[in-house]
Amino acid sequence: MSYLKPENPTGCTIWLTGLSGSGKTTIARNTKKFLEKFNIPAVHLDGDRLRQTLNSDLGFSKEDRRENIRRVAALAIMFAQEGYISLVSLISPYAEYRLAARDAHERAGLKFYEVYVNTPIEICEIRDPKQLYRKARSGDIPEFTGVSSPYEVPICPDLLIESGIYEIEECCNKVLRLLVDQQIIPSSTLDPVDRHLPITQKFDLIEASKMLPKIQIDQLCLQWAQVIAEGWATPLEGFMRENELLECLHFKTLTANNMVHSQSIPIVLPITDADKHKTRGFESVVLHHGEKPVGLLTDIEVYEDRKKERCARTFGSVDVGHPTIKQIIESNTQWLLGGKLQLFERIEWNDGLDHYRLTPQKIRHQLIQMKADVVFVFQLRNPLHNGHVLLIDETYNKLKATYSHPVLLLHPIGGWTKDDDVPLEVRIKQHQVLLDEGILDKSRTILAIFPSPMSYAGPTEVQWHAKGRIVAGVDCYIVGRDPAGVKDPSDPSRDLYDPTHGAKILQMTPGLKCLKIIPFRVAALNKKKNKMEFLGPDFNQVDYELISGSRMRQMAREGQKPPEAFMHPKAWQVLADYYESYQTTK
């Protein structure tokens, strides 16, 4: 996501006041770091550092403290006038001077938020990062706030942070939450969209919606409804309206509140002429899947589905030999129905896998509980062999050099896939075996389902796979040659997409600049050493065996067993069982 400077930017000032050592500077610094990830302009005006530059002529007398605050306020105003969020960390012990700073902002027409970082002096004194309390107690520093100079507690601060109790992330979150509540920054920076109606309203609204036209949606649209409602396509709040679709088709983005988000795959609700007729005169409709009312679509808009153009701009093809293009072109729908979506309740599939279907919000919570400081995702729609595991381990080890707690989000795609792909339940079972057997480390892995359908749109889809994971809090994305993974229907000896385009395009996608792209490396079985190794430029065909996805499926179908170094036997058994039963069914 990337923030665009509005035409008339209005910034504001967050004024952090509190004792020395209370945590003001750390909160300001981390809040700034967070905002910068989204390109939101923020500046940290630190009292201590300013005393070395702008305010190097000032001491600690009451008069000098007044002047210090006056100047910092003037500075904060200048940055706020440029559209910045000025994060001031300054002891500012006197209420009168803080009030003067607020007045100066109000005279300039700018918002000023006083944030009291309330940490008991005992804790500050234990922290004592600069050994100032020690010096103040010994008399080496005169007029030290809290020891030999007063601190006037804010009576009615805009925000109170008990930084002695909460962790730093939570303190920053309080500041960020304030900025969202005050509509200074878009809520999508903090929270994925959540379009589920509160349980208290559910029954009343189902009742009331009986007056509205019913639109039947199929399983594919139900999967997209889940994607929207759980916030994977944040800031999208429903099925795309025409302007949203045009931005997506032409620029692969979605802009809301000056924030540019990546959105490469159209999320639309196709309807028939008869459905269009039904909606006439209504501003809302109720969506049904079979007998079940699923949710409301409000503030609706019906517009032409220019199917071929939609396919051409999304898939770079209009060939109906392509599975998704076929669905779109051959359906009996002519129109698209856009509008805001609200689901009556979470969508569940009752296939025994719903507990793997974690919302982005839920994943974020789990990551916090795991104390993850960096998260990498492995996107896949195939079983995982030891070549993949090697890549995961290597990525983990590289991240470990910089971070304390890298966590892997193992995130197989859970929506519609084409018939010859391995079904979701088999893949999940296979992944779970790898966790249970310790091939993947449970303590640093989340296995969850990405509920999106596959579109097989190659380099366009890979952007969507990356963007959806940003919403869940992911920092690094491993991209493979998967984007090429369908054959050209008009020449099945060729890939439909250039296998290198996915990775190339991810490097330039607007709205994905905050994501680190990790290139996929191909591994093969070293037959001599009987282990998986990455293929280097000096690889010789004699020593290595490359087992491709189709070769793997073929072996499973034919009841062959690959070497144990390729895949743990229990995991292999899951695949073998599936292909056995598959062939029996056939």
Added chain:
Amino acid sequence: MSYLKPENPTGCTIWLTGLSGSGKTTIARNTKKFLEKFNIPAVHLDGDRLRQTLNSDLGFSKEDRRENIRRVAALAIMFAQEGYISLVSLISPYAEYRLAARDAHERAGLKFYEVYVNTPIEICEIRDPKQLYRKARSGDIPEFTGVSSPYEVPICPDLLIESGIYEIEECCNKVLRLLVDQQIIPSSTLDPVDRHLPITQKFDLIEASKMLPKIQIDQLCLQWAQVIAEGWATPLEGFMRENELLECLHFKTLTANNMVHSQSIPIVLPITDADKHKTRGFESVVLHHGEKPVGLLTDIEVYEDRKKERCARTFGSVDVGHPTIKQIIESNTQWLLGGKLQLFERIEWNDGLDHYRLTPQKIRHQLIQMKADVVFVFQLRNPLHNGHVLLIDETYNKLKATYSHPVLLLHPIGGWTKDDDVPLEVRIKQHQVLLDEGILDKSRTILAIFPSPMSYAGPTEVQWHAKGRIVAGVDCYIVGRDPAGVKDPSDPSRDLYDPTHGAKILQMTPGLKCLKIIPFRVAALNKKKNKMEFLGPDFNQVDYELISGSRMRQMAREGQKPPEAFMHPKAWQVLADYYESYQTTK
């Protein structure tokens, strides 16, 4: 164009020093305005204004002036550290203190440019915008620089501006040129790309290039070569390489030096297998058109032309019934040749129209000479009737409310058009008659040819038509329903594109935010009043006659004459003559 904040932004300080009234503030303010058009962060730190806020405690004693400069320097440094160009306008009369400001920047690792705004005190005193000289002379203001307090002239400023001699635009230009030369801002903000070899090198290079493989280019590619070399596709410096094409196809942009430019139409050089073979082992080739060597392509790259994908993503269609798609798909080329282009000389067509083929740079110069303060463009590939003239007049009058010298760039497309379009020479002749007859005002119009070929790519092409004109200095773009202007080859009763999409998409195109989009209004002949009028919602079919482009062509073919209110008879005669000779030829 839009500037992206780099990951580690480094700003700098432009320190404008000079007497009161010398023009420092005006130069700073206008430079800031220019930079903001491109989203380049710039802040104006004005001495006078800062004395009301940050420096309100200071007077004009030498010591206070020192402190004033010290604080402003600290402030400039803080903004520069945020990636800003700090534009300081401050008398700063003492060399010693200016040196201190420079030192402070250098200690912080930031560039500092001293700009001496050298205006003779006599001129400053005549200007005397704040009546300060008068008060100083009468003794009401003590210690006034140049009167009762010294001004130490900079001995070796980074830039000297004689603001008494030059106009304000030229003064700003000197500052901007400094920023370009110092690689602080991309050169594309000031200058279109110019890829013509200096005349001094021409013959040597033609000689030397005889060693290089020859690639024959057709007329269409020659037109594109002209587009590139004259800078219409700035910052593109040659035929697209793969990364440039991918960004263009997927995101409709081209990013260079952190500046995002709109670029919706691919500009590529398709070559055959045989040509590819020829380039093997070479880093450069020479381009020929017929017998004539046209230019050099250096640092070349050959990559696959995924024709269908290229068409699908550009045209939203792969239908070979479309004239441009047909050319692309049915050509005998398989590869694209990317690289930097340099032409041996300007391309001329010797059709009697070359003097209308003004480069963007030339148009910018003419606009300056005409003292244009706002420029609007009318893009067209058809004759101009009085409905168009009405729109031009209305736009002019609206702009006149805010600006002193609005200028129209009448800019017909000059490259390849499909066979049934009116040829360029006829259109130019018709436009010229309108100017000669005073239907359009010569004193506020530039008639020039936009050398690009048409692609008939609808909403994708309209972005290119707008972007090309930005390079020539245009501020406002009139967009019509022209983007729809081809029929769907698979259903000729329909437009290929939705006629409203062009205008909708222009509103969201990245890199076009600095362009004002003026929606087209349809005019028809009011038969009662015998004049052209815009169609309002209350328009009744009986009173009005709507003469469409095809109706117009039909009338000309059949020798009918439209009412004089529709088009000046002399202009109509140009069309009638063309269609007469056309039919004779046929």
